[in-house]
Amino acid sequence: MSNPKGLEGIVATESSISSIIDDKLTYVGYDIDDLAENSSFEEIIYLLWNQKLPTKSELDSFKQELADNMSLPQEIIDHLTSYDLSTVHPMAAVRTAVSMLGLYDEEADVMEEEANRRKALRLQAKISAVVTAFGRIRNGKEPVSPRNDYGFAANFLYMLSGKEPEDIEVEAFNKALILHADHELNASTFTARVCVATESDVYSGVTAAIGALKGPLHGGANERVMKMLTEIGEEDNAISYIEKKLANKEKIMGMGHRVYENGDPRAKHLKEMSRQLTSISGESKWYNMSVKIEDYIKENKGLPANVDFYSASVYHSLGIDHDLFTPIFAVSRVSGWLAHILEQYANNRLIRPRAEYVGPSKQAYTPIDQR
Ligand SMILES: CC(=O)SCCNC(=O)CCNC(=O)[C@H](O)C(C)(C)COP(=O)(O)OP(=O)(O)OC[C@H]1O[C@@H](n2cnc3c(N)ncnc32)[C@H](O)[C@@H]1OP(=O)(O)O
Numbered sequence: 001m002s003n004p005k006g007l008e009g010i011v012a013t014e015s016s017i018s019s020i021i022d023d024k025l026t027y028v029g030y031d032i033d034d035l036a037e038n039s040s041f042e043e044i045i046y047l048l049w050n051q052k053l054p055t056k057s058e059l060d061s062f063k064q065e066l067a068d069n070m071s072l073p074q075e076i077i078d079h080l081t082s083y084d085l086s087t088v089h090p091m092a093a094v095r096t097a098v099s100m101l102g103l104y105d106e107e108a109d110v111m112e113e114e115a116n117r118r119k120a121l122r123l124q125a126k127i128s129a130v131v132t133a134f135g136r137i138r139n140g141k142e143p144v145s146p147r148n149d150y151g152f153a154a155n156f157l158y159m160l161s162g163k164e165p166e167d168i169e170v171e172a173f174n175k176a177l178i179l180h181a182d183h184e185l186n187a188s189t190f191t192a193r194v195c196v197a198t199e200s201d202v203y204s205g206v207t208a209a210i211g212a213l214k215g216p217l218h219g220g221a222n223e224r225v226m227k228m229l230t231e232i233g234e235e236d237n238a239i240s241y242i243e244k245k246l247a248n249k250e251k252i253m254g255m256g257h258r259v260y261e262n263g264d265p266r267a268k269h270l271k272e273m274s275r276q277l278t279s280i281s282g283e284s285k286w287y288n289m290s291v292k293i294e295d296y297i298k299e300n301k302g303l304p305a306n307v308d309f310y311s312a313s314v315y316h317s318l319g320i321d322h323d324l325f326t327p328i329f330a331v332s333r334v335s336g337w338l339a340h341i342l343e344q345y346a347n348n349r350l351i352r353p354r355a356e357y358v359g360p361s362k363q364a365y366t367p368i369d370q371r
């Protein structure tokens with residue numbers, strides 16, 4: 001039985017949602033570079049869930065439906081208000097709140113396709129409200145309701161800060177959401193598919209996926225990139241800091257990737273956004289420091305920057321709290337998880353691989369009083 005560690009290189013399913021071939025990423029056959037430059041996040045969600053781009057009227061009504069479903073049941077707000085959020089990691093709070101949303105959805109366990117699509121829409125809309133409400137409540141502020149005249153990206157920034165976002169901020173955030181939306185069979189998406197392949201419900205699949213995204217080897221890396229940049233503090237300290245980490249056999253967050261060999265095609269977009277936004281905010285040092293680290297790791301370890309690397313300085317420049325970076329990843333990636341969940345249901349078979357047993361054998365049982 002072949003057993004590559006971490007299932008490296010194993011093709012575990014067919015999918016029509018996204019592909020990574022020769023270091024190129026596509027969503028439903030559209031190049032990520034084209035989508036990042038020209039599209040809206042709502043258009044991408046529609047594309048991932050329907051495998052086609054929407055017409056103008058389809059997109060308008062889809063945007064409206066998302067905006068109409070953003071508000072949260074009062075019970076979720078009450079829950080978020082009921083415990084000490086200052087000690088809770090936002091990813092744990094979001095994981096719990098998303099699971100709770102299932103309790104207040106009458107269709108949670110209805111397994112028909114149309115009901116699953118309705119739940120997907122509600123979840124996609126509400127996760128944005130969960131993250132922003134959490135971000136506000138823990139700072140003693142009231143949640144802010146979405147605005148009907150705003151798209152998804154603008155509404156997220158508005159619901160988080162309570163202020164009208166600048167066009168450049170909306171543009172950058174929209175692009176970041178697009179770039180994080182789907183990524184073939186990454187760990188959290190695989191987790192979602194394994195979960196729902198037991199014929200479990202959409203809320204369980206997304207809750208499981210959030211748990212997988214939280215880890216530092218996956219989505220949790222973006223928060224840690226900013227922690228590293230903050231610890232470095234000044235550009236001149238960057239290389240000695242990295243050398244010390246590598247000498248201690250520590251990993252550099254935001255670097256390396258299981259699939260990409262020559263570079264993550266999403267990173268260049270985030271890098272350019274980081275350059276622009278840090279220059280506008282007067283904090284180019286975060287960008288300059290990041291470039292130094294990227295170049296050093298490329299040259300000395302042959303590892304490319306991944307999507308998490310420059311997203312850190314982008315979100316920081318948008319004034320977002322560092323521990324909300326991974327929840328924001330979830331706000332985008334839930335679109336991909338939901339697409340994969342719908343695809344899994346449409347052609348389901350239980351996912352149940354085998355393990356190669358390497359433990360002891362032929363052991364004689366010893367009664368407890370003789371051990
Ligand atoms: C959205 C995302 O999930 S993108 C990934 C986000 N995660 C991170 O940025 C965390 C840092 N990166 C990593 O841990 C890894 O590169 C991963 C998890 C992304 C991919 O890992 P894998 O394909 O399993 O590679 P693995 O961890 O086995 O590393 C292979 C070798 O490269 C080294 N390496 C890999 N990534 C790094 C890194 N970021 N810093 C330093 N060394 C690294 C390992 O130490 C290992 O070296 P060795 O062979 O001398 O022991």
Ligand SMILES: O=C([O-])CC(=O)C(=O)O
Nearest residue numbers: 182183185186187258307
């Ligand atoms: O594909 C992966 O392994 C991780 C990743 O980049 C993502 O999920 O966006």
